[in-house]
Each structure stands twice: as structure tokens, then as C-alpha cells.
Amino acid sequence: MERVHWIAQPAALRDPVLIVALEGFVDAGSVASSAAMFLRHRWKSEPVARFDRDTFLDFRARRPSAVIDGGRLRRLDWPDLELLAAQVPEASQDVLFLIGPEPDMRWHTFVEEVADLAQRLGVTHMIGLGAYPAAAPHTRPTEVVAAENAVADGLAPDVPRVKGYTGPVGADLALHLAFADRGLPSVGLWAEVPHYIAQNPYPPGSLAMVRLLADVLGVTIDTTELESAASLHREQVDEAVAESDEAAEVVQALEEQADAEDDEDEDVPSGDDLAQEIERYLRDT
Numbered sequence: 224m225e226r227v228h229w230i231a232q233p234a235a236l237r238d239p240v241l242i243v244a245l246e247g248f249v250d251a252g253s254v255a256s257s258a259a260m261f262l263r264h265r266w267k268s269e270p271v272a273r274f275d276r277d278t279f280l281d282f283r284a285r286r287p288s289a290v291i292d293g294g295r296l297r298r299l300d301w302p303d304l305e306l307l308a309a310q311v312p313e314a315s316q317d318v319l320f321l322i323g324p325e326p327d328m329r330w331h332t333f334v335e336e337v338a339d340l341a342q343r344l345g346v347t348h349m350i351g352l353g354a355y356p357a358a359a360p361h362t363r364p365t366e367v368v369a370a371e372n373a374v375a376d377g378l379a380p381d382v383p384r385v386k387g388y389t390g391p392v393g394a395d396l397a398l399h400l401a402f403a404d405r406g407l408p409s410v411g412l413w414a415e416v417p418h419y420i421a422q423n424p425y426p427p428g429s430l431a432m433v434r435l436l437a438d439v440l441g442v443t444i445d446t447t448e449l450e451s452a453a454s455l456h457r458e459q460v461d462e463a464v465a466e467s468d469e470a471a472e473v474v475q476a477l478e479e480q481a482d483a484e485d486d487e488d489e490d491v492p493s494g495d496d497l498a499q500e501i502e503r504y505l506r507d508t
Contacts (some may be wrong), residue, residue, distance in 0.1 A: 226275050226336055233271040233308040233344065236317040240440065241341055244352040247325030249393035252416040252425025255352035258432040259322050261449060266309035268320055272340065274304040274333070281327035306340060314442045319344060325394050333394065334401040341407060348378060349402055349409035350439065351395040354428055357415035360477035361460050365431035366415045372399040375408035379439050382412065412436075419473070420460060426452035 244250070244259035262268075276282075280302060290297045304323035311317055319341075326333045341349065359366065369382040395411060402409045412435065414428040430449040437444045464470045 224275065224278060226278050226332065227340065228273045228275060230270045230272060233269075233319075234310060236308060236310065236319070236344065238316045238347045239308070239319045239344060240316050241319045241321060241346045241349040242352065242436070243321045243337075243349060243395055243398060245321070245325040245393065245395055246323065247393060248391070249353040249355060249395060249413070251354040251356050251421040252414075252423065252428050254354035254414045254416060254425055254428035254432055256322065257424065257426070257429040258352060258436070259320055261429065261433055262318075262436065262444070263307060263309070263320055263322065265444060266311055266318065268307040268309035268318075270305050271308045271319075272306040274306075274323075274326075274336070276301060276303070279304060279326040279329055279333055280324060284327055285324050311440070311442060314440050316347065316440070318440075319346065330394055330397050334397045337398055338401045338405050338407070341402070342405060346407065348375065348407060349398065350378070350436070351399060351409065351411040352413075352432060352436075353393065353395060353411060354414040354416050354425070354432075356418035356421035358477060358480065359415045359417050360474050360481055361417045361420065361427070361457065362474065362478060363481050365428045367412055367431060367435055368415070369413070370399075370411050372403040372409045374403050374406055375410055378408060378410035379412060379435075381438070382435065385413075417477075424456075426456045429453075 242259060242262070244255040246253070246256045250256055282302075285302045287299045287301045289299055302324050304326065305321075307320040307322065309318045309320065321337065340346075357366075367382055368385050369379045370385040371378060399409045399411060412432065414432055416425050416428050426449060430446055430453045433444060433446055433449060464474050
């Protein structure tokens, strides 16, 4: 079975950078996928290849959606894992996007296919995007941390490095290792999303990620649309917090922790009750 279906031959790309943003395990607040979709449309990206759905996706976990009109089934919309190309004249390099749901199966096959495509299309390096729930208040700027693969050196020099981590990972980490095996450098960028609203879209995180990518790629990007979404989101969460004394106390504790020079001994609440309350509020607004 063919695992990659070519849609179109990409136009000549100048030393393309591969930007990976997979929906799923390491995309709290849909920060990475939303940032990638924003840039995809901003740079008028065009699909060039699609990964075989039956090979990599479990439709019981990611069911297609139906469109029924006038009593007739018009179509099914299937989830797609796609490679898209964008020419970015204002940058020194062009861009390839790998976006869509994180593969549910056959990760070894998937990462080898992506690495093959990267070499075939002349990719110079990969930038992986992600986000995770953190003990961070929504009232402070979004922090982004980074980690490089073994053959990279300073791809995002001004971003704080991950100090240490042991635990489960997403498919993007497997991609970083596969790229290292082929001598291709890569860096992962992960935004910290307030844990009490991590199940809801978090536009401030997407805005921070787009701004950081603009710096890394050396381009200017109009983020007015994202700024408006982030501002509205802040207003909604502020309203939700103001309606609960407990919520306000938790946010204040997180602010104090964020502002402290040494927060190792801070006793910060888990925020589980706050999370339920704010998520319910955001769903209803």
C-alpha cells in the first residue's frame, strides 16, 4: 500500500524549513495546530502530499464528519495528515508544513516516511511545535521552551532550553530522533499553557508561538487577527475568575509563583476545581 499520496509537485523551494504541528497529545490549548494553520493561510500554502489515512489513523478515535442536506448525505469529511508548501519571499528560506492529527499507529513507518520526504525536498532543518499544561497563570506572557536534537546547534538561540524531562512523548519527538539519525538538525518549541484551561483553545499561546517563529525565521508577520482572539480570550477568562473567590486565589498563587525569583518551595494549588469551572464557563460563552 502506498503510504504517501502526492497531490502536486511543489514549486522550487529555497532551502525549505519543515514546520511540524500535530494535533493531539502534545498540543495543549491547540496552540501548535492553531499557530500552524494561521501561518498556513497567511503564507497561502498549497498541499503537495497526503499521508494514507488507513495506514496511520484510527477512525474510531478520529471519526469523519458527515454533511447531510435536505435528507441526502452529501459528503464525508475525513481527517487528513498533510504536507504543504509555502513560498515566503520575505524570508531567506521557504517553508513546508506537516499538519494534521498525530498518527494513531505505525510511528516507525511514519517517521521514516517524513524523513525520506524531508531529504527528497531538500529540507535544511525541522521546527516542531507543541504545547503542554503548566502551572502558569493566564495573566502572564506565554513562556516557550526548546530542545534540539543531537545534530542541531543554536536553531532558536534565545529560547530557554528544557531543563529535564522523563515521561511520555508525542510523535514529534520520534521525528526529532529520526532526523538526527540522518544528520538533519531540528528543534522543538513547546508553549506553556495554564493547566486550568488547557482543554480549551488558548489563542495567547498561538500568538506567542507565531511571534517566536517570526523571530526564528527572520520575517515580519501581521498578527492582528491573533491579537484580537487573544484579547477576547483574556477577557473571558478574567470574567470567569472574577466570579469565583477560589479561582481568584489560585490565579493569584500562580502569579506569585511566576513572579518569584525562587519558586521551588512554593505550594501552588492544583487548580482542578478552577479548571472545571473555567472550562464550563468558556464552553457556555
